[in-house]
Amino acid sequence: GESVGLHLPTLSVQEGDNSIINCAYSNSASDYFIWYKQESGKGPQFIIDIRSNMDKRQGQRVTVLLNKTVKHLSLQIAATQPGDSAVYFCAEIDSGTYKYIFGTGTRLKVLA
């Protein structure tokens, strides 16, 4: 399998519980943020995004929270399922410079 996630922080949650994955971003000029899900040996998949003029955005079973004061982003997954097991990482985008910065990621393990 893909070794990308070997050295990542791991969050283990029971199936059915809620998961919260955190991300600290670095660039104060970043004004667009994306959460990606990456399964072993595959490319990242878009989960949800948020622009800097918002504090919260909800999707299906997922919520992203943005705290610009402390430059913090979180992804909440409700009723976590086995299929949610993957590496999750955030991306920050500075629309002034077209620069994307990616976090190192968190591995989510869902326990049956």
Add this chain to the structure above:
Amino acid sequence: DGGITQSPKYLFRKEGQNVTLSCEQNLNHDAMYWYRQDPGQGLRLIYYSQIVNDFQKGDIAEGYSVSREKKESFPLTVTSAQKNPTAFYLCASSMAGAGGELFFGEGSRLTVL
């Protein structure tokens, strides 16, 4: 279906050889990108192209080369000058301009023997 196709998925190379990774998209996106992914690190930008016949170096361009002769295609060559080429390579595309979602391919795993 629209998407990004990378090939090959797995590639083995002897030291001193150049290899080319293919990336094709049918999303009609103007911008294309190449990233390298190593264990425990975030994606690092190798090269990007905002428009046909133009491309710019990213943060780790040394030892790599690209071309953008067609809107749909953005091949990456890993040259023998790249000191540590074993990695997972990801191609992505986005609509022109910034602030857009990056669509990723499934990746190419390069191993140098």
